[in-house]
Amino acid sequence: MKRKLISFLLLLPLLLSISGCTVPVNPDMPVVLLTDFGTDDYRVPRLKGVIYDTYPEAQVIDATHGIASFDIAAGAYVLGLTAKEFPGGFVFIAAVGAHTSAGEKSLVLTNNKGQVFVAPDNGMLTYIIKDMGVKTVYEVSNQALFDQPISTLSFHYLLGKVGALIASGYNPADIGPAVTSTVMLDIQEGGITDGKIAGSVVFIDHFGNCLTNIPGETLGEYGLNIGDTVRIVLDGNSIEAKYGENYNDVPTGECVLIINSLEKVQLSINKGSFAGIYGVKTGIKVELHWQYNFMVITIAD
Numbered sequence: 001m002k003r004k005l006i007s008f009l010l011l012l013p014l015l016l017s018i019s020g021c022t023v024p025v026n027p028d029m030p031v032v033l034l035t036d037f038g039t040d041d042y043r044v045p046r047l048k049g050v051i052y053d054t055y056p057e058a059q060v061i062d063a064t065h066g067i068a069s070f071d072i073a074a075g076a077y078v079l080g081l082t083a084k085e086f087p088g089g090f091v092f093i094a095a096v097g098a099h100t101s102a103g104e105k106s107l108v109l110t111n112n113k114g115q116v117f118v119a120p121d122n123g124m125l126t127y128i129i130k131d132m133g134v135k136t137v138y139e140v141s142n143q144a145l146f147d148q149p150i151s152t153l154s155f156h157y158l159l160g161k162v163g164a165l166i167a168s169g170y171n172p173a174d175i176g177p178a179v180t181s182t183v184m185l186d187i188q189e190g191g192i193t194d195g196k197i198a199g200s201v202v203f204i205d206h207f208g209n210c211l212t213n214i215p216g217e218t219l220g221e222y223g224l225n226i227g228d229t230v231r232i233v234l235d236g237n238s239i240e241a242k243y244g245e246n247y248n249d250v251p252t253g254e255c256v257l258i259i260n261s262l263e264k265v266q267l268s269i270n271k272g273s274f275a276g277i278y279g280v281k282t283g284i285k286v287e288l289h290w291q292y293n294f295m296v297i298t299i300a301d
Contacts (some may be wrong), residue, residue: 007194032063048160071096074096074282078129120155190218247270256268
């Protein structure tokens with residue numbers, strides 16, 4: 001999925017460097033971790049060690065460490081879903097694909113819900129910025145907070161230290177200067193366009209289900225009914241699937257199109273991995289259109 005820069009010109013009056021205002025300092029904020037570190041090596045325990053060493057009273061919650069390695073698009077999507085369910089007063093350390101781009105900055109963002117996000121400037125904050133309203137954004141650059149040059153610090157140490165400081169009541173405005181732009185993922189919004197339903201795969205879950213950003217209601221608007229057969233075209237191959245209400249509407253091993261609990265279109269295999277069998281990745285485009293009385297779903301880069 002492509003990344004692009006987006007300007008926060010409309011947010012400038014709210015940025016601390018311009019308005020002179022500060023967000024309230026809220027001590028003892030729980031820390032939520034969301035990473036692609038996995039749980040079978042040293043990165044998660046080291047991250048937690050940095051947090052507790054900086055702030056021994058920290059409350060640490062593991063959201064997930066199972067985001068696929070370097071899958072920033074999936075990480076950004078899950079971060080958005082997670083933050084939506086949490087109340088205000090939480091600090092999120094979101095480390096997916098961190099420090100994989102030359103000159104990548106680290107950011108501290110506060111939103112209108114009273115949440116704080118510490119993340120690399122690589123697109124991880126896309127859904128937070130797009131859906132939740134931004135109050136302030138700062139670049140982590142205050143060298144006085146660290147005993148080594150920031151450019152030499154590992155990302156688990158940098159993000160863990162900053163997240164712990166914020167959780168302990170440190171003012172985000174003192175982390176570094178306010179910034180007016182950040183990296184955003186180029187997301188194709190799901191919906192009906194030019195007579196076709198179009199969107200993209202935004203997440204692949206543990207079971208290999210392909211979650212799209214296409215609203216489920218568009219299927220009915222487009223004339224597709226439960227029980228209809230659809231054709232999925234992928235890499236030149238045609239796969240038959242059924243539009244069902246749940247996985248068991250088709251025999252084990254067969255493809256099914258359902259509306260998931262997020263009210264989005266999902267491509268699945270009953271007791272199987274759609275993504276694993278057909279090699280689908282996050283960011284891939286999905287298009288639905290009628291052809292010869294069949295709904296055709298085209299999946300392509």
